[in-house]
Amino acid sequence: MKKFLFTLLALAIILACDSESPYSGYSVYFKCDTAYHPFNQITSFGQFITVRRKTNKSYEVTDANGYKTTTNLSEIELRNPYFYGLGGLIIGTPSVSDGNVWVYDLACPTCEAARYRLDVSRDGTGLATCPNCGNVYDLNNEGIPVKGKGRPLWRYRYMMYGTELVIRN
Numbered sequence: 001m002k003k004f005l006f007t008l009l010a011l012a013i014i015l016a017c018d019s020e021s022p023y024s025g026y027s028v029y030f031k032c033d034t035a036y037h038p039f040n041q042i043t044s045f046g047q048f049i050t051v052r053r054k055t056n057k058s059y060e061v062t063d064a065n066g067y068k069t070t071t072n073l074s075e076i077e078l079r080n081p082y083f084y085g086l087g088g089l090i091i092g093t094p095s096v097s098d099g100n101v102w103v104y105d106l107a108c109p110t111c112e113a114a115r116y117r118l119d120v121s122r123d124g125t126g127l128a129t130c131p132n133c134g135n136v137y138d139l140n141n142e143g144i145p146v147k148g149k150g151r152p153l154w155r156y157r158y159m160m161y162g163t164e165l166v167i168r169n
Contacts, residue, residue: 022142024105024154027083028169030059035163038063042165046095046124048139050106052088052117059084064092066122085156087117089167094140095126103156103167104128104143110135110150118153128153 030051032039038061041047047064054060058072059082073082087107094102108116108130118128118137126140135148143153158167 020151022152022155023169024085024156025169026085026105026154028085028089028156028167029080029083030089030168031164031166033163034160034165038067038069039165042091042101043093043099045093045097046126046140048090048092048120048126050088050090050120051084052106053082053084056081062120064122085154086112087114089156090118090120090128090139090153091165091167092126092139095124096140101158101160101165102139102143103158104137104139105154105156107154108133108135109152109154110145110148 034040034042038049041049041064049064050062052060054070057078058070061069085105087105090104090106092102093099106117107114108118111130111132116130116132118130121127126138128137128139133148135145135150137143137153138146156167157169158165
């Protein structure tokens with residue numbers, strides 16, 4: 001009986017280690033207040049915004065309608081620098097969801113290069129397309145590819161503290 005339980009435990013550990021994690025290993029640290037525009041769009045079903053580094057002291061947000069805003073980091077924020085994953089961040093709430101926010105990397109996981117940032121649709125379909133390989137990913141369905149081959153989009157963990165969203169790994 002002990003051998004059987006040991007074998008079963010060893011098999012479970014091997015299978016758990018063998019499965020690929022959906023979470024990215026790229027450095028990410030970003031925070032925002034979802035009570036204010038454009039970050040308030042994050043909590044609306046089917047709305048996705050993108051965030052990417054502009055300079056060492058600023059980042060650019062493209063809201064769900066395609067409008068861009070550049071934000072300069074304060075001196076306090078610069079003490080704990082922001083990191084934006086490989087290509088930037090896609091943040092939003094899927095159209096059919098329990099209300100949880102999803103955070104993806106803006107870089108294509110197939111091409112895995114910062115320069116191949118996804119084009120996020122602004123028509124409410126929740127699709128993101130790679131300009132290099134042509135893969136299309138469904139942001140409303142865990143970032144799986146709906147056209148092309150490859151793995152789903154890399155994801156990031158986050159915490160909500162009231163209206164403040166903190167993304168980090």
